[in-house]
Amino acid sequence: DAGITQSPRHKVTETGTPVTLRCHQTENHRYMYWYRQDPGHGLRLIHYSYGVKDTDKGEVSDGYSVSRSKTEDFLLTLESATSSQTSVYFCAISGNSGNFFQFFGPGTRLTVL
Amino acid sequence: GIQVEQSPPDLILQEGANSTLRCNFSDSVNNLQWFHQNPWGQLINLFYIPSGTKQNGRLSATTVATERYSLLYISSSQTTDSGVYFCAVPNTGNQFYFGTGTSLTVIP
Numbered sequence: 001d002a003g004i005t006q007s008p009r010h011k012v013t014e015t016g017t018p019v020t021l022r023c024h025q026t027e028n029h030r031y032m033y034w035y036r037q038d039p040g041h042g043l044r045l046i047h048y049s050y051g052v053k054d055t056d057k058g059e060v061s062d063g064y065s066v067s068r069s070k071t072e073d074f075l076l077t078l079e080s081a082t083s084s085q086t087s088v089y090f091c092a093i094s095g096n097s098g099n100f101f102q103f104f105g106p107g108t109r110l111t112v113l
Numbered sequence: 114g115i116q117v118e119q120s121p122p123d124l125i126l127q128e129g130a131n132s133t134l135r136c137n138f139s140d141s142v143n144n145l146q147w148f149h150q151n152p153w154g155q156l157i158n159l160f161y162i163p164s165g166t167k168q169n170g171r172l173s174a175t176t177v178a179t180e181r182y183s184l185l186y187i188s189s190s191q192t193t194d195s196g197v198y199f200c201a202v203p204n205t206g207n208q209f210y211f212g213t214g215t216s217l218t219v220i221p
Contacts (some may be wrong), residue, residue, distance in 0.1 A: 031207065042117075042199060049208065058208055081125055090156065100174040100203070102146060102209070104156035 003027055003104040006091050012111045019078040021108050022113040023091030025071075032074040033058075033102070034066060043090065049074055070083040081112045115140045115204055119212035125209070126190050126219050134185040134215045136200035143203075145176050147185050150197040159185070160196075190219045 003026030013019055023032060031050055035043040035058075045058030047066040055066050061086060065077045078085055091105040116139035126132055136145070147159040160167050160174040163184065167174055171190075176183040187194055197214040204210070 016216070033209070035211075040213065042213040043201070044211070045208050048208065056208075059210070088154065101158065101161045103158065104148075105155055108154075 004091060004093055004103060005050050006089075006105040008108060009106065012113065013081055014113050015082055016080050019081050019110065020111070021076045021089055021091075023074045023076070023105055025093050026104075027093060027095075028071060028108060029093040029095050030071075032068065033092040033094075033098075034064070034074065034076045035059065035090045035092065036085075037107075039085050046089075051063045074101075074108065081110075086102050086110060086112045114208070115142070115202055115210045117200060117202060117212040118165075119198075119200060119208050119215050121194075122213070123216045126217065128190060128192060128219055128221050131186070132190060132217070134187070134198050136183045136185070136212055138181050138183075138200075138202050138210075140202075140204070142178065143180070145183050146179075146196050146201045147183070148199045148201065149194075150199065152177055152196055155157045161201070163188045187217075190217075192221055195219045198211060 005024045007022045033048040034046040039044045044060045047067040049055045060113045089108045092102045094102045118137045120135045149157045161174045162174045164178045171188045173186045197216050200212045201209045201211045
């Protein structure tokens with residue numbers, strides 16, 4: 001399995017608080033992605049990164065920001081969490097060969113009360 | 114964005130049966146991936162198959178890019194095949210779009 005970890009794995013927070021989720025990889029892959037998974041929607045892309053300090057928005061980026069200061073770390077921040085951001089968040093990485101075969105982390109379950 | 118539709122949404126099989134899952138997509142793509150999400154939530158790569166046919170054990174996949182669909186075949190299903198199967202395709206900007214999945218339950 002690709003070396004991808006996510007932290008925390010579970011988090012409960014209150015509406016209006018900031019939250020940061022971390023994705024860490026040991027594969028030196030160029031591309032990193034943040035998705036959310038909700039019932040009835042499959043996985044939807046929030047943001048992705050194609051290199052250090054190079055990021056772009058995905059399908060559902062409103063209310064989220066990201067940062068990538070090192071190849072191995074990709075942070076997802078909810079500046080002011082809302083109940084609609086209750087979800088399971090997955091990080092993914094893909095390689096440098098151009099085929100973009102994605103590997104996923106174990107996921108973070110976030111509950112916003 | 115690219116529309117990705119999967120069918121059927123739900124499937125219940127007796128152990129040992131065969132099945133075919135379908136993924137339709139709305140635009141030309143140069144990449145298509147199939148994933149299995151097990152009952153514990155882990156997403157596992159099955160195939161990277163932009164075109165043609167690939168096989169891996171009891172699973173095989175075929176993508177007909179010109180007709181914008183892909184099929185995942187599961188033969189001699191086992192209870193460990195249960196879970197949700199997703200296909201995903203990227204746009205030209207490497208944003209991936211997932212279907213809503215096929216939920217498979219294999220009964221012993």
